[in-house]
Amino acid sequence: MKFCSHCAASITVKIPLDDSRERHVCDACGMVHYQNPRNVVGTIPVFGDQVLLCRRAIAPRHGYWTLPAGFMELGESTSAGAARETMEEAGAMVTMGPLYSLLNVAHAEQVHLFYLASMTSPVFSAGEESLEVALFSEHDIPWQELAFPTVKQTLEWFFIDRAAGILTGNHPVTVRSRDILPAEKI
Amino acid sequence: MKFCSHCAASITVKIPLDDSRERHVCDACGMVHYQNPRNVVGTIPVFGDQVLLCRRAIAPRHGYWTLPAGFMELGESTSAGAARETMEEAGAMVTMGPLYSLLNVAHAEQVHLFYLASMTSPVFSAGEESLEVALFSEHDIPWQELAFPTVKQTLEWFFIDRAAGILTGNHPVTVRSRDILPAEKI
Numbered sequence: 001m002k003f004c005s006h007c008a009a010s011i012t013v014k015i016p017l018d019d020s021r022e023r024h025v026c027d028a029c030g031m032v033h034y035q036n037p038r039n040v041v042g043t044i045p046v047f048g049d050q051v052l053l054c055r056r057a058i059a060p061r062h063g064y065w066t067l068p069a070g071f072m073e074l075g076e077s078t079s080a081g082a083a084r085e086t087m088e089e090a091g092a093m094v095t096m097g098p099l100y101s102l103l104n105v106a107h108a109e110q111v112h113l114f115y116l117a118s119m120t121s122p123v124f125s126a127g128e129e130s131l132e133v134a135l136f137s138e139h140d141i142p143w144q145e146l147a148f149p150t151v152k153q154t155l156e157w158f159f160i161d162r163a164a165g166i167l168t169g170n171h172p173v174t175v176r177s178r179d180i181l182p183a184e185k186i
Numbered sequence: 187m188k189f190c191s192h193c194a195a196s197i198t199v200k201i202p203l204d205d206s207r208e209r210h211v212c213d214a215c216g217m218v219h220y221q222n223p224r225n226v227v228g229t230i231p232v233f234g235d236q237v238l239l240c241r242r243a244i245a246p247r248h249g250y251w252t253l254p255a256g257f258m259e260l261g262e263s264t265s266a267g268a269a270r271e272t273m274e275e276a277g278a279m280v281t282m283g284p285l286y287s288l289l290n291v292a293h294a295e296q297v298h299l300f301y302l303a304s305m306t307s308p309v310f311s312a313g314e315e316s317l318e319v320a321l322f323s324e325h326d327i328p329w330q331e332l333a334f335p336t337v338k339q340t341l342e343w344f345f346i347d348r349a350a351g352i353l354t355g356n357h358p359v360t361v362r363s364r365d366i367l368p369a370e371k372i
């Protein structure tokens with residue numbers, strides 16, 4: 001950020017008088033341009049005992065598998081954004097369930113939120129950001145070819161919790177949460 | 187947003203070629219300036235059977251009571267941000283518990299996240315953004331003077347769940363979640 005989006009003057013990084021941390025402040029109009037983490041919202045789309053994954057057609061991690069997810073947009077809820085991404089990337093209509101995982105990726109300035117979701121039919125198709133989309137049983141998950149640590153962690157939790165019988169709809173779902181470290185790669 | 191923060195040229199709102207919704211696009215360098223919802227993170231600070239509230243010293247809702255909460259900053263997790271706000275606004279040190287509520291406030295372009303938190307001692311003090319800070323028993327909560335619908339809803343859920351005995355630490359905590367409508371005022 002080099003110029004003020006409000007008046008086009010130059011920006012200085014400094015601590016405003018009433019603040020305690022460095023901000024991008026306009027030299028002319030004084031506007032403080034705050035920067036905040038962004039939410040990535042997605043689903044674990046389930047059909048029977050299988051989970052739907054998308055192979056990425058875009059950077060980063062082109063060619064790797066992911067759960068459908070993307071940046072939350074203005075004007076939508078976390079849940080609605082997750083359902084939208086599932087339709088856009090995987091062509092799948094889902095009935096949204098509860099929030100299942102919240103992963104902080106502080107070094108990427110992101111929070112990843114995954115919802116449980118039930119596919120109403122085994123209908124899916126690759127959207128523009130996907131090379132292919134497929135249903136996987138637990139023993140077929142391409143663990144070595146997953147795109148992001150948040151996806152790997154969410155799938156690991158999901159299969160552990162499912163095996164323990166606590167994702168049946170009769171149990172309250174506890175949100176799984178942890179921080180992802182910069183060094184974590186898949 | 188009128189000018190490009192990267193090159194200071196003017197901005198046009200249009201749908202980029204590879205997109206499906208309107209974005210702020212630079213006329214000169216072509217940079218797309220995405221806008222996304224922001225997270226407000228806070229706690230329900232509990233000491234014994236009481237909850238800690240702050241009376242706001244800033245707009246909006248100056249003079250009204252709130253749970254300690256504020257915008258999540260770059261480089262921190264949702265939980266760390268909630269603990270930081272609790273210290274900054276209420277001068278209270280807390281042991282962080284699980285995520286308790288997630289409220290979408292789409293019309294304000296915000297997501298509000300409240301964590302259960304235990305105060306390690308009855309020590310608190312008004313930060314710069316608070317007029318006063320106080321512990322309240324359930325029957326003393328100033329329901330008519332709460333600042334935001336997300337705070338009111340979170341406190342309502344909290345007292346319901348506490349009365350039902352499901353916030354004892356022995357039960358898994360289920361995240362409460364709903365969308366706040368534009369018409370909702372306190």
Ligand SMILES: [Zn+2]
Pocket residue numbers: 004005006007008009026027028029030031
């Ligand atoms: Zn300016």
Ligand SMILES: [Zn+2]
Pocket residue numbers: 190191192193194195212213214215216217
């Ligand atoms: Zn530009």
